Amino acid sequence: MVLRIANCSGFYGDRLSAAREMVEGGPIDVLTGDWLAELTMLILAGNRLKGRPGYAPTFVRQMEQVLGTCLERGIKIVSNAGGLDPQGCAAAIEKLGLAAKVAYVTGDDVTGHDLDLVNLDTGEKLAEPVLTANAYLGARPIAAALSAGADVVVTGRVTDAALVTGPGIWRYGWRPGDLDALAGSVVAGHVxxxxxxxxxxxxxxxxxxPDLAHCGFPLVELxxxxxxxxxxxxxxGGLVSVGTVTAQLLYEIGSPRYxxxxxxxxxxxxxxxxxxxxRVRVSGVKGEPAPDTLKVAVNYLGGYRNTMTLMLTGLELEEKARIAQEAIWARVPRESFDSVDVSFDPPLLRITVMDRDARKAGRAFSSAVVETGLASYPGFYGLTPPGDASPYGVYWPTLIPAGEVTARVFLDGEELTFEDESPVTAGADEPAGREPAPVTSAAVPSSEGEPTVDAPLGVIAGARSGDKGGNANLGVWxxxxxxxxxxxxxxSVERLKELLPALGALKVDRHEFANLNALNFVVHGLLGRGVAASPRLDPQAKALGEELRARPMPIPVSFVSPDGPR
Incomplete structure (x- = not known):
């Protein structure tokens, strides 16, 4: 017997009907959903400050649609939609009145702990007041709740893969030393x-x-x-192929050691x-001991931001961009702001200012831009009306010793006593939560010396890119x-920077995945202080991979055919 685990959400805002589609579309044993991107924790913190729920209300709406059917069929439900308030989310589900046994997991909130707050990516020490701080818990609290008879398990910040690993532990009784089985479930969860x-x-x-407009959500037979x-x-609709699975495996990762x-x-x-x-089989995954630390996602209020976007058309665009900026900074000095970002990607000129003073970054800036409208470059028009500044948060990744975090599980209002087995952890010679050094191949391509043709890299290569805090990852396969x-x-890293000049000044790590015919690049600092604070038009680097695929390269003739990639 296999354990059929379905997904019905990839982010806060995903297709509301997906839960019903997965429950009614075929047999499943567990329904899971992921709501907690790093940005989501900041969104929920803002909601909580405004007196709104600190969890994802859309999850509760989905439960209204499917919970009765799941109870009838014995389908378990596991979700991290509890966000900053798992207890509140569980209570909202209980209010549906369907007599479900609802469990919730807490312990991830570590705002009261003495955190070191050294940024994993930059090494800086945080001196700002913390808005949220949540450790990434593992799968065993979820397994404990299911073993105690829970129909629904709601968590706060756990790893995304824990939503699959937890049910796997519950069904198969994996112990902490079953490293390969656990690792395989983590990969399934990541997919x-x-x-x-x-x-x-x-x-x-x-x-x-085929039929991408009606793309079906995925499930795994574990x-x-x-x-x-x-x-x-x-x-x-949709497609499950080695290619689609490979693309997702490369999403938001770093080195081969996950x-x-x-x-x-x-x-x-x-x-x-x-x-x-x-149907794509995933096998052969090897596991290693976990680090003795947990990652912590910290958010703090960085200040206020405002962006104005101007359209430039016709001739001499570079000169027009220069004139536009001179006119703006003559009214509001550039150096008066905490930070300024100017990006010119013809025909768009985007100017973003950030400052701790909401008034400086607000109408004082945006109105000054508008005031240049009749005294600037020919063809002036803007795409953004003058407006007030908006607050922005900063994402700050750090570590905490795993022994300082205690997961707690509650079922029907009572705390469960469970054996929270410690994972097998790395020894002193293993990295404690830090990734190994990137690798660079010395292999000589077998096509060396073969005639080439200039063509976009995307003729033969796929790509998938995304955000990890202030960094971006770019997988190519x-x-x-x-x-x-x-x-x-x-x-190479050098060639990548030639193809994408915007990466030129940034540190880039390169990792090889020969088993997936893939490379993964981690671009440090591309997104600044994280998605909410990034001034980029593409603040989550979702389009970075497609930008690379559009760049021409000399590609061996044998790899290119008139009908597309082979």
């Missing part, structure tokens, strides 16, 4: 955590995906050894095979070992 991204959504080769099959319900509170999953050991239509040998030998 389905982002909803339709595993079934053809946001996929580089979207022309291969086996006792930790292997799994990724699939979707029959009759739904760190978690239960286990370190070695992504460079993953084996993928197409088992049948819309090809379809064959021969193409990978060329890619690994050609796409």
């Amino acid at each position: 389905i955590e982002c909803g339709c991204q595993a079934t053809g959504g946001n996929y580089s080769f979207f022309h291969e995906v 086996h006792e050894d930790g292997s799994s099959v990724v699939t979707k319900h029959p009759g739904t 760190l978690g509170p239960d286990v370190v999953a070695r992504f460079d050991t993953i084996e993928l095979s197409q088992e049948g239509p819309d 090809v379809r064959t070992p021969e193409q990978y040998a060329w890619l690994a030998g050609t796409l």
